[in-house]
Amino acid sequence: MTAETFEDTPGPADKNSDESARKPVPDAAAKHRWGGEGVVLNVFSHGFLFIWALMVAVPLLWALWSSFKTSGDILSHPWSLPLHPHVDSWSRAWTKAHMGRYFINTVFVVGCSTVGTMLFGSMAAYVLARFEFFGNRFIYFLFVGGMAFPVVMVLVPLFFVTKNLGILNTLPGLILVYIAYSLPFTVFFMTSFFRTLPTSVAEAALVDGASHTRTFFQIMVPMAKPGIISIGIFNVLGQWNQYLLPLVLNQGDTSKWVLTQGLADLSVQQGYQGDWSGLFAGLSIAMLPVLAVYIVFQRQVQSGLTAGALK
Numbered sequence: 001m002t003a004e005t006f007e008d009t010p011g012p013a014d015k016n017s018d019e020s021a022r023k024p025v026p027d028a029a030a031k032h033r034w035g036g037e038g039v040v041l042n043v044f045s046h047g048f049l050f051i052w053a054l055m056v057a058v059p060l061l062w063a064l065w066s067s068f069k070t071s072g073d074i075l076s077h078p079w080s081l082p083l084h085p086h087v088d089s090w091s092r093a094w095t096k097a098h099m100g101r102y103f104i105n106t107v108f109v110v111g112c113s114t115v116g117t118m119l120f121g122s123m124a125a126y127v128l129a130r131f132e133f134f135g136n137r138f139i140y141f142l143f144v145g146g147m148a149f150p151v152v153m154v155l156v157p158l159f160f161v162t163k164n165l166g167i168l169n170t171l172p173g174l175i176l177v178y179i180a181y182s183l184p185f186t187v188f189f190m191t192s193f194f195r196t197l198p199t200s201v202a203e204a205a206l207v208d209g210a211s212h213t214r215t216f217f218q219i220m221v222p223m224a225k226p227g228i229i230s231i232g233i234f235n236v237l238g239q240w241n242q243y244l245l246p247l248v249l250n251q252g253d254t255s256k257w258v259l260t261q262g263l264a265d266l267s268v269q270q271g272y273q274g275d276w277s278g279l280f281a282g283l284s285i286a287m288l289p290v291l292a293v294y295i296v297f298q299r300q301v302q303s304g305l306t307a308g309a310l311k
Contacts, residue, residue, distance in 0.1 A: 069085075074280075113239055121190055169251065194224060
């Protein structure tokens, strides 16, 4: 073999260099292009969220600071901040417009219905999620099917059912209807949440002699606390802002009205009287507790909604 043959034969180092040369080199322009598109997308999404936040927050803040102004200032300078805040509109709304009575009724109804919904809904969801028995899926889909019926479709049957039971135009009757109305979504959500929880702790408790009731309340409920708080907040918001059910099932004595009924009556009365500051004070009384509840439990709501996804 001649020297020329050895010179023409590629060695290992030459092969590695050829292979590295054949590998595709990332295009700097492509990287720059995708990076630019990502920046544009982030700017667009953040801008959209900022505009949406303004559309939600500005009307709420405007109603709040208008409640500290006089009716004349609201009409003459609607967008200016109150230079000399007046709190007498809040006292008029609380006493003369009976918003205080409606507020107490709403707290009582929503509090009792939320506790009842979470108690019965969590128990039903735990049984459907952890125990296999005949008719399990049928009962589960029966609850899920209840989410498909809007409130308008069941108003007339609910009216006659509550009338025949003797609980029409009563706060206990409204509580029972709220519980029945909120159970389908609560059972649907909590069933999926209980399925994500580990079973080893509950099985260990049963082996140690704990009953199913004790296992549920002392072990499973604390483990499901994020989900319970999350769905509890949704139930509070939905029941606090409910208007059709009280309008149909609680239309008797005005002393038993809830906030939504009181606000509707206040808007009519204050519209004729021209007491716009009292109307905005009533709106603020109904709005602030809901915002406070959401702000306090914001972390629990987020953790409850993402717990199943992280699993």
